[in-house]
Amino acid sequence: MAFKYKPIVCSFVVSALFAFSPSLFATAVVTDKNINADNTATMWPGSQYNAAIPTFKSVLGYDVGERITSHSDMLRYFDALQQAEPQRIKVVEYGRTWEGRKLIYAAIGNAKHIADLDGFAKNMQQLSDPRKTNKNTAKELIGQLPSSVWLEYSVHGNEISSTDAAMMMAYHLLAAPNEATNQKILNNTIVFIDPLQNPDGRSRFISRYYATVGLQHSGDRLSAEHNEPWPNGRSNHYLFDMNRDWLAITQPETAGRIKAMNHYRPLVVIDLHEMGGDQSYYFSPSAQPFNPHMTKTQINNMNTIGKNNGKHFDRFGFDFFTREVFDAFYPGYGDSWPTFYGASASTYEVSSSRGELFKKHSGENLTYLNTVQRHFVASVSTAEAVADNHEQLLNDYYQYQVTAIEAGKNNKNGRVFIIPNERNKAGSHRLATLMAQHDVDVFKATEAFSSCGKQYQAGAYFIDTAQPKGRFVTTTFSKQVDMDSQFIKEQERRRSRKLHDEIYDITGWSLPLMFDVDVEQCAKPVTVASEVVNSDDKLLGNVSNIDATVGFIVPWGDMAAGRFLTAALLQNIVIKSADKAFVLDDKQQFAAGSLIIEKRSNDADLAAKIAKIAEQTGAQVVGVNTSWVTEGPSFGSDNTVNMIAPNIAMAWDEPTSSLSAGNSRFVIERQFNYPVTAIRTAMLKSADLANYQVLILPSGDYKAVLGERGAANIKQWVERGGVLITLGDATKFAAEPEVGLLDVKRERAFKDKATTDTQAAKHADDEAMVDGQLITSKDSLIKASENLQESPDFVAGVLANIEVDQEHWLTAGVHKNLVAIAYGNDIYTPIKLASGKNVAWFAGADNVLASGYLWQENKQQLAYKPYLIHQPMVKGMVIGFTQEPTARAYLDGLNVMLLNTIFRASAHASPLR
Template identity: 50%
Template structure:
């Protein structure tokens, strides 16, 4: 055995020497044992291009490459071939890691990259580029392919495949496929979209591994500790963030893609290790705003992938899962500027080897190679169909303009009368995604109504029309046959095939006024900027009594958090009042001059510039109606110490997204507390504690001691906020923190209890129809059917202090199967409750039974416990941080909740 190893090492050394001597015969990557790692069989490689092994010390797939290894290798490739590869940094993650993309092309195309950007921008706007100019560009331009890898940090194979793809494109010498790609394609490679999540995964894996890679699905290697590596620093699933654009990784990536508008975009993922490989065409349902040419191109690229997978003997499947309906995916959002975007999914080894249910082992090196082959195949398909892809892109943009001129929806008007701050943010968000948004510099009239200056206008007769309709329409319809099939499956208790939410209308989620008009606004208004808020200034820096800030917008909420962090004294009213002729809603902020530092005007002016908050000075405390500043209906706001439960059983998404909203959207610090600390830890330092949505059982994690600790803390003046499925815990009779109850599925006809008798038999029955069979198999007690995600309408009880500043009507994203009973009036208040069945649904597809049962049930509840309060959100208000219309309800729960409790101060 020892002799064999010596001979193997000697032969390996000879091969390495030969590779350096013989031009064009550079050896392929080899493993530690000397085995040749197959890249593309039969290909010779340029020895001037450094291999994975030469730079990093291991072959592709032999180790899970870290962020630093990836950067080191991409930099080495760039140095080796600067005429064919460029490296660009496009953002930094929350943990300050570089996000990069590389561009690979032949020397001429790489040198002409600025011209490519200019020409793609020209081709993207048929209003400026007529058919003859477009034809010239289509004949001369290369195709563009954007390959994105590793948006989920624990989907590990794609990053190593990205490095392999870059090497192969630069080093392959006798490859007709590569020659064709370099001649016809500019390839953009984004090798690691989520470096923070990947680093978290690698830390877990490297600290868990032993002498040999362990393939057992029970091993620690195969079971990540909470929160896992899938999400980024703030626990966002960034494959749902593309149009929400909340995270720096997404913001930077979208900005770069807006420059080049790549024709083909692929997002490379992983799925269960027991599955093979998925590529497009996608499953149903399809978004109705997709163009037929895009579906045709997906099929064309899929067939090319199939050709190579058949050649190499790789298993794959298509169409069965991963639909093309929701626009927030990496394979969705690029579609709506005219790209052909797709997801590829590789069964994951979640380590170096995974033992499958069929008894075979899946090796990491194989998962890397599958993604590598799919990447090259995609670029090859783009090269073979360069002109057709460019023509389809131009036609897509041209037909979008035509549709915007002829369809019933010609424009959207955003007056900003309900929430100016949210409206401004929405306009800026759309502008950042390539939508042309106008801002009126004077009042105007259209569709029989008058609108004020500063209103935003979005005419649909523009190249981004399909993105506009997808994001701005109240509802995007699903295929009727698909919905019919889901209803059929539901009758048999099979899960729905809807992959994500069915509703995402931005005006509804932001709760802003959006008027649809069947006429184009023709005034020559200036283009809106991409700013998400408008800096403000103090209206009067010489006020002698107080400064007042109307409540109800994100700008005033950020004013509150900044003021509290600076130690300013702030009061807030529970009822509306009128001062010096101006109406101030409940929740408005009062800064009394004599109770604050002498430089109060300077501080408030600085905060207004930073937040955009509206602040007015008054020289008298006299009000013409409503409570005076010294009334019992005016509360001094405290600066609460806020904690959030971290670790199992919480949902990482809910915990992270909630923390993000508080810290990054409202600039207020949050302390993370591990769940086990709640069992007996001293919580007296905190005034607010948030229980996020849970994926497991808080009862099991906290036990009796935790429940008693929480109840004692609340009664001493704490404010406990429970979200989503966390209400299962606080409403548990054994916990007794909130007097609501989770409901079973409503049954019009009571189901008989058919429990077996002592002899194991039950009463005999006669079944005379399939309906009888369905009735007989219905459990006596079951949850309502699971809702994939819809937007529903809710009403606000404006008289309660927790509803201060909330709009009379809110839009709530409802998902899951939990429905809660209202609080009795002697127990607490149902501050926000769902509307009646006929008015409930705002957007999406909701099962009829759920529609009826959700009606008039609570969304936001509050119950006093001793000196404190328990506040319950029956649905998570911070999902994906894109429900801006619900943010004030969360801020009220934290700051008004803490100030209306009576903790010892």
């Protein structure tokens, strides 16, 4: 498909410039008088469009589906629609991206509904809480309220077609109000359109895509147009897959979106994506398994909408499929999170042209216009189904709230979750305020209380699941959410046949486990004086004895102390850290890792600085008048190290996993508040790293890019005093024999010895012929076909229990038991004591699984294998995580361990300073 060099305002030369330059193209002044809106007319045949409503061409200079619309042009177009028809569309900014781009949604409906959007939101809030709105009042509201649908587009920035479909959807509703389908929609429904969830990623994609285009577009999948450089446009600025950020809400895009949806509570939510270009179109019903805390009514409503989509796709002659992939089990997607406030929701996926043209394996040329149209048709069809069933959907929504409260009251595992808030104050505060951000009712006790025979101090948080968001609390706080037994049985059968399992994503996600927060349950409601927890509540820091004569101690062990450390280091405050626990003057006990700040080593305004940092970080600080230690290391001991402000480098670019790199950089920069320098991976082959004390290799296969030369350069830097930290797959690189950075090896799948010996005798690869054998059953055939060199079975992602060495300086202040994600099939041998130390390891086979579903063979082989490895190397060291501690930035419970590997490790290295 060639560029369309049609005259626009003057000459061929100008139009060619516009074709190659989105910024120039965006400034073209075009009117409808000299343009035929060919593409627009074919999108929904038979529609009569009002010429007063601005088209793509009149605003942007090109027709729908002719170009990939930029974020700025999308904003211009919605602004033009609002200026033309302010009574029927309202555009609202709901946030800004990390790069400062505006995030908007548009509400479209009839003039009455748009004029009273605030009233609509207020009434939906009433309908959302049967504790305040009885069934008679609810019935009145249901008779008055319109239904609502929230259509969210392009959460993955390189899934491009849905944003243009969103723009076409808005135009179609406004410009053809008398079209039969639109009449139903506008009379009965408010349509919310979030046209571009990931502006930063889309902008990255578009700039690179059009930079590769030559005289004409290439549909060849080998062309540069269809092969994005690192990092691709899927993720946002911090390289997050934002479709998986709905639990932890770490990104501003997600936070703004959740706030808006909690405000309006749309009844149906659709998340529109793209998939492989050789596929067709996917919509609901979803694949198995469903989250057991979803209701049959919600699933049935999506089936109804799916049938309506199928009707229209048949009319247009579009292929589609349902149920075969994209399950509804994990509650942290854009299409699953809304179900836990009562919406019916689903993902839609269209085959992607990943540009303006793509040649499918069938030989068909898939155009951008084709992908835009299918998403547009699905959008109209969904809105129509919502309008057709508006009263039923409103009634089902209210009943969801009623049954959610009842389910909480009858929760056999315990109605109330209680967070004691004693061991990990920062983590408990983070979890409590996060749940408030999800619009969960969370309370903080203002006095001590008793519940189910246990005593709790003032400051404990509690959440009663007998509330409208109770199912969300249950599914995110429970240690285990089980997949359907028949689904599991089928996966075990497939595995026995050496077929791939159908588990789509992680199977364990308990937030208290991931945050390392103690949570207990009680079957009875808590009655105690309390205050409501809000999402913006600040963690309060405290400095006792601000006039201390000797100095200050910050107890180590949570993120508040970690943020205190980074803030103090960046302000050049001199700090020590104790490798072991100690007792001061027979009175005060402090955990290993605790920070010691002596007045004699710092400026005269130290107390004021300490007070301000404590206030900013929420840290607890103790002023001390003596340095007399009666147990453990003294302030001047060799076991009390001087902390430094390390310069941190991170590998950036191929072959680094962009998700691992982005997640890790985000955790360090935005949760630890400490800067990271990103260095192109290839430069590590020969770069002089003397300016850096810490180098982090995020997950990735570095062998081809770094090779022996790069490994040697890094090794020399480590030996001179550098701290190398490897995450996930990067540990695989460090363990390669020719690399020699870690003295461990990956394991093959464990095989029963008798089976191994028999198979080895009968399947010697270097023999032309082997002895004959009898195969007497299908099971024997499978065993005879088995590959003796295979890796352990792949794990989609579970939460695994970790045990921590409490006597190593690298784990100072780290809880003895933690939870991490186990993903993939890499299992490592323990490091020998002659080389280093296994600092943390997976628990025994009977206890290794914390949450999720793990194959029995993996349980057995993973048991007691290393999670965190420390290997000294002359003046420096290598620290290897065998899994990723920063995955999705929601493993908050591992953050103190990660802080130690950066800051305590660099303090323990001994370079020439």
